[in-house]
Amino acid sequence: MAENKEILLRCSKIVKEFSGNRVLDQVDFDIRKGEVHSLCGENGAGKSTLIKIISGIYPKDDGVIYINGNPVDIHSRQDSTANGIAVVYQELSVMTTLTVAENIMAGKELTKFGFLQKKQMNRRVQDLIDKYDLGLKATQRVAELSTAGRQVVEILKALITDASLIIMDEPTASLSYKESEALFKIIRSLRDNGVSILYISHRLDEVYMLSDRITVLRDGKLVGVFDKEAEGGIKPDEVIQAMVGKSLSTERQKELTPGSGKVVLDVRHLSHRGYFNDISLQVHEGEILGIGGLVGAGRTELLRSIFGVDPVTAGEVTYLDQPISRSIRQNIKSGIGFISEDRRSEGFVPQLSVEQNAEMINFGAVSSFGVLSKAKERARAKKMIEEVNLHPADPKYKVANFSGGNQQKIVVGKWLIHNCKLLLIDEPTVGVDVGAKSEIYKIIEDMAANGAAVIIRQ
Amino acid sequence: MKMHMSLTVKKLFIPIGLSIAAFIFFSTQSENFATASNISTILRETATPLMISCGMCFVMAAGYIDLSVGAMAALISMLASRMIDLGLAVPLILVLMVVLGAVFGFINGFLIRTFDLHPFVGTLAMMSVYRGLTWIFSYRNANGSAYAVKITDLTIRELNGAMNIGSFKIYYSLVTALICMAICQVVFMMTKFGSNIYAMGANLKAAELTGIKVGRVEGMAYMCCGALTGVCAIFLLARSQCATTTMGVGLEFDAISALVIGGASAMGASETAGKANPVGAALGAFFLYLVYNGIFKMGIPTAYQQITQGGVLILMMMVDSIVTMIRLHNQEMKYGLEQEKIMQEELNNG
Numbered sequence: 055m056a057e058n059k060e061i062l063l064r065c066s067k068i069v070k071e072f073s074g075n076r077v078l079d080q081v082d083f084d085i086r087k088g089e090v091h092s093l094c095g096e097n098g099a100g101k102s103t104l105i106k107i108i109s110g111i112y113p114k115d116d117g118v119i120y121i122n123g124n125p126v127d128i129h130s131r132q133d134s135t136a137n138g139i140a141v142v143y144q145e146l147s148v149m150t151t152l153t154v155a156e157n158i159m160a161g162k163e164l165t166k167f168g169f170l171q172k173k174q175m176n177r178r179v180q181d182l183i184d185k186y187d188l189g190l191k192a193t194q195r196v197a198e199l200s201t202a203g204r205q206v207v208e209i210l211k212a213l214i215t216d217a218s219l220i221i222m223d224e225p226t227a228s229l230s231y232k233e234s235e236a237l238f239k240i241i242r243s244l245r246d247n248g249v250s251i252l253y254i255s256h257r258l259d260e261v262y263m264l265s266d267r268i269t270v271l272r273d274g275k276l277v278g279v280f281d282k283e284a285e286g287g288i289k290p291d292e293v294i295q296a297m298v299g300k301s302l303s304t305e306r307q308k309e310l311t312p313g314s315g316k317v318v319l320d321v322r323h324l325s326h327r328g329y330f331n332d333i334s335l336q337v338h339e340g341e342i343l344g345i346g347g348l349v350g351a352g353r354t355e356l357l358r359s360i361f362g363v364d365p366v367t368a369g370e371v372t373y374l375d376q377p378i379s380r381s382i383r384q385n386i387k388s389g390i391g392f393i394s395e396d397r398r399s400e401g402f403v404p405q406l407s408v409e410q411n412a413e414m415i416n417f418g419a420v421s422s423f424g425v426l427s428k429a430k431e432r433a434r435a436k437k438m439i440e441e442v443n444l445h446p447a448d449p450k451y452k453v454a455n456f457s458g459g460n461q462q463k464i465v466v467g468k469w470l471i472h473n474c475k476l477l478l479i480d481e482p483t484v485g486v487d488v489g490a491k492s493e494i495y496k497i498i499e500d501m502a503a504n505g506a507a508v509i510i511r512q
Numbered sequence: 513m514k515m516h517m518s519l520t521v522k523k524l525f526i527p528i529g530l531s532i533a534a535f536i537f538f539s540t541q542s543e544n545f546a547t548a549s550n551i552s553t554i555l556r557e558t559a560t561p562l563m564i565s566c567g568m569c570f571v572m573a574a575g576y577i578d579l580s581v582g583a584m585a586a587l588i589s590m591l592a593s594r595m596i597d598l599g600l601a602v603p604l605i606l607v608l609m610v611v612l613g614a615v616f617g618f619i620n621g622f623l624i625r626t627f628d629l630h631p632f633v634g635t636l637a638m639m640s641v642y643r644g645l646t647w648i649f650s651y652r653n654a655n656g657s658a659y660a661v662k663i664t665d666l667t668i669r670e671l672n673g674a675m676n677i678g679s680f681k682i683y684y685s686l687v688t689a690l691i692c693m694a695i696c697q698v699v700f701m702m703t704k705f706g707s708n709i710y711a712m713g714a715n716l717k718a719a720e721l722t723g724i725k726v727g728r729v730e731g732m733a734y735m736c737c738g739a740l741t742g743v744c745a746i747f748l749l750a751r752s753q754c755a756t757t758t759m760g761v762g763l764e765f766d767a768i769s770a771l772v773i774g775g776a777s778a779m780g781a782s783e784t785a786g787k788a789n790p791v792g793a794a795l796g797a798f799f800l801y802l803v804y805n806g807i808f809k810m811g812i813p814t815a816y817q818q819i820t821q822g823g824v825l826i827l828m829m830m831v832d833s834i835v836t837m838i839r840l841h842n843q844e845m846k847y848g849l850e851q852e853k854i855m856q857e858e859l860n861n862g
Contacts, residue, residue: 131721147721149714151787160711161722163704170702195519211722 061123062087062250063108063139063219068117070103070274077103079274081117085219088248090241092261094297095271101254104271105221108252109141110134140212141221144228148196148204155179155192158210182213186243189236202233209240213249220244221252226260238264262290270296315339318476318507319378321360324369329355332369337476337507342498345511353511354395357478360509361385361392373476386415391469395480395511397458401465404454408444409435411453412468419472434471442467442497459490466497477501479510520786523775526828527795530773531802538806545809552674552681557801558794559685560744560751564767565774565793566689566696567617567740570733572771573700573788575713576624576631578734581741582763583642584616586755588745590649593755596665605668610742616642617738621731639764647757660754671750685747689794692740696790709733710787769821770796772828799824 063085070078078100085091093101106112108119110128118125121137128134134141149157155176164171164178179192188206190199196207205225212220222241226234241251241264255261261268268280268288278296280288319337324330330352337343345353358364360371362382371378379385382392394400402411412435413420420431435449442463444456453464462482469477482498483491502508539546564581571578588609595605624634650658674681700706708729711719720726748759774792786792804817 132723147715147718149711149718151714152710156707156711157718160708160719161724163707165704168703170704170707172702 060087061085062121064120064123065104065108066118066120068104068107068119069115070100070107070112071115077274078107078114081271081274081276083269083276085250085252086266087218087250088245089266090245090251090253090264092253092255092265092268093271094258094261094268094293096297099271099297100274101271102223103274105141105223105252105254108134109139109221135215135217138216138218139221140215140217140219141223142205142208142212142225144224146201146204146208148207150195150197150204152196153192154183154190154194154196154199154207154210157196157207158182158214162214179210179214182210186213186240186247188240200233201228202230202236205229205237206240209244213244217249219250219252221254223254224256225253226255226257234260258290258293262288262293268293272297315341315505316374318374319360319509320372322370322372324356324359324371325367326352326355326359326364327367329359329364334369335509337509339505339507340502342502342508342510345509354480357392357480357509357511361390361478363392386472389473389475391415391472391474391477393465393469393477393479393482395484397462397465397484402453402461405452407450407452408439408464409449411464412438412449412471415468416472438464438467438471441470443493457490459486459494462486462490462494463497466494470497470501474501474506477506477508479508481511518786520775520789520792523786524792524795526775526831527773527792527799530824531795531799534799534802534806538802538809542806542809545806548678548680550805550809552683554798554801554805555686556674556681556683557805558797559683559689560747561763561766561770561800562689562794562797563692563740563744563747564763565770565797566692566790567737567744568764568767569696569700569771569776569788569790569793570709570736571631572768572776573713574709574730574733575716576730576733577635577768578617578620578737579632579635579764580616580620580639580642581737581744581767582760582765583639583646584613584738584741585745585748585760585763586757587616587642587646587649588612588742589749589755589759590646590757592745592749593661593663594649596663596668602665602667606746609746610739613738613740613742613745614735615738617734617736617741618731620738621734624734625727625730643757646759650755650757658757660756662754663749666753668746668750669753671747685751688743688747692743693790693794696736696740700787700789705729705732713788765821766797766800767793769800769825770794772796772825773799777832 061084065081065083068078068081068083069076081100081104083104093104095101103112107114108128110130110133113129119128120126126133126137128137128139149160152160158179159175164174176192183190183192188210190203190206190210196204199207209220225237229237238260241253245251245266253261253264265288266282269276270278270280270293278292280293280296282288315338317336317338318341319335321333321335324333333356335343345356347353355364359366360378362378362380362385373385373388373390378390379388398404403414409431413426413431417426420434421427422430432449438444439447439449444460444463444467453461456464466482477498479498482494486494498508498510535546544550564585568578568581591612592605592609595608596602600608620635620638623629623638624631647658651661652658671684674683700709708719708724711722711724712726712729716726744763745760749755752759770793771788773796774789774794775786775796776788776792777786800821803820807814807817807820
């Protein structure tokens with residue numbers, strides 16, 4: 055749209071550091087009026103930090119934000135709302151027991167002589183819904199809506215404040231394909247009504263389809279802006295090139311040699327209704343098998359179903375020539391390990407020490423006749439600390455106090471000393487710095503070299 | 513046009529149905545149950561817990577709880593008795609009782625908000641504090657043990673009276689309770705304060721993000737709860753004619769029970785429980801005291817009252833949980849089938 059080249063928001067030389075780590079380095083970035091602008095980059099590229107600065111959650115260390123050409127100070131969410139910026143978060147914050155209108159008008163109630171003007175409020179919300187053709191009823195209870203419907207409520211909350219910029223952070227992460235389509239329609243309708251959208255998604259196909267422009271960040275730096283209007287439009291290859299950068303070629307690559315040892319895990323026609331369908335794979339001793347795919351492709355769910363966390367609806371799995379147990383406890387006993395992608399809530403107990411966390415999967419190894427042996431516990435933890443090179447190397451230290459990378463080393467290490475024959479890993483390096491990342495890969499490779507079979511989701 | 517009834521309204525039929533069933537049952541069991549005077553008595557018994565329920569409604573609808581109300585009522589009564597001894601005018605004392613309630617409620621709310629206390633444990637602790645203070649202000653003999661002293665000014669007794677319609681008595685306490693209920697119902701349905709309370713109960717974080725001043729609303733809710741406890745204390749004192757250290761024991765449980773039987777969720781809001789509301793509380797309280805009275809008239813040990821009260825509460829919560837489980841299960845199945853269909857289509861399309 056040629057008439058909409060006017061710039062709504064401009065960030066100039068934004069800098070943000072976390073304890074000396076520069077996560078945003080002199081980032082220049084702008085959003086035009088009435089455009090869908092996507093922000094792309096790998097994990098840790100600085101996307102969420104930039105959004106949080108724009109929406110007033112983090113203070114910036116340097117740089118200026120201009121709205122409609124005027125420099126503005128955004129120090130809080132109130133400031134960003136006052137400047138017409140609204141955020142639709144991945145975790146929805148709706149009030150399910152209330153109606154759509156009550157959700158949207160909460161805190162902005164219309165009253166007359168102290169009494170609520172329910173009719174007027176319902177009408178105002180309904181008008182807004184109709185204007186953008188959102189297909190909801192103002193008097194509907196939010197509990198009756200699907201996730202997609204609830205997301206629309208969040209968008210409405212933004213629209214009621216007359217937001218001129220709506221930031222959407224992974225809005226399709228929990229939507230079905232059909233629901234996503236409906237959301238895209240809404241996004242286009244908002245754009246056509248002059249609202250700007252800052253869109254963040256890991257699903258690149260969505261990004262190409264929706265965006266008028268794409269800004270790519272890498273390691274906290276702006277590496278490129280791609281414009282649909284530019285000659286040749288947006289080339290997906292170039293965007294990916296910008297996102298991944300040169301690091302792809304310089305990164306240490308393992309030679310792919312299919313294992314020739316014994317088959318450890320044999321998955322045949324495995325399905326979990328609604329998540330994945332008809333998956334067959336084999337892993338051999340000493341082999342590392344990677345599972346690729348987009349967010350929502352069912353990779354996490356596959357690993358969870360194999361391990362026995364989630365159910366399976368069809369197919370079978372054999373582990374060392376025996377049908378795999380559906381009991382997690384039994385699977386751990388027989389040498390299967392599982393590392394969740396959500397380290398914080400599923401990986402460890404933060405209030406407990408390293409040694410207590412290490413002992414958790416195999417109490418038998420550190421106890422005599424069911425009574426905990428402190429000496430055995432300590433010895434086991436020390437062995438683990440040595441093997442994974444933990445900092446600080448203190449078995450009594452609470453896991454909560456370690457850095458992300460070292461926490462992940464504990465999570466991996468506890469399976470290492472358990473002598474797993476099969477390790478299922480769901481994205482082992484979330485929120486882990488580069489140094490620790492390669493150390494963790496090294497640990498996993500060593501485990502494979504010692505004969506373990508590994509399935510890894512990246 | 514299809515008649516649309518909200519879940520909260522639907523839930524009101526549970527205490528109504530239970531009451532009718534209990535009424536029919538006890539009428540067949542006891543001759544002097546379904547009499548005008550006995551029904552007057554039941555309604556009168558319902559009145560005081562209803563006042564507290566109305567107050568508790570503000571707190572519970574916002575997702576909090578106040579367990580200190582029973583002890584608070586005792587403390588207010590005791591202080592009022594002391595004020596009567598000091599010779600203060602009765603009307604002034606009545607006003608002061610309500611104000612004291614609001615002040616105690618403010619303290620509860622302030623502590624919970626400022627120090628982020630868990631409402632359950634925080635008000636449990638305050639219950640102990642108020643009960644202890646009641647003893648400190650109580651009348652004690654030389655041995656230091658508290659004893660009941662009849663209040664010196666008996667004008668307050670007038671409030672214990674009733675209007676007679678034939679052999680049917682409408683007690684002033686019931687009239688007051690119903691007025692309180694009506695006012696509170698209007699506040700909940702038609703004011704910003706009421707809708708903010710429901711919003712907080714539904715999702716505190718979301719309510720805060722919409723700009724609702726959650727701290728202020730929480731404080732106000734606790735103050736309303738305290739003030740209505742003050743009103744209740746007036747009628748407790750009027751009825752017993754003396755302030756004792758054991759007054760109002762278990763009142764908080766009656767108030768909470770009445771709300772839950774009336775359709776409220778036991779904590780804040782849930783998708784299957786209705787919203788806490790004063791009318792539901794009135795119906796719930798009526799049912800409770802109907803059962804109490806019936807059990808008493810049948811000559812069954814009063815222990816069965818406690819079992820019934822607890823049992824009905826558990827039942828109400830179970831209904832909510834089961835409905836939630838069924839709903840979740842259905843949603844999951846529906847979602848799963850949809851996804852499968854999409855996958856199948858994609859497979860077919862290559």
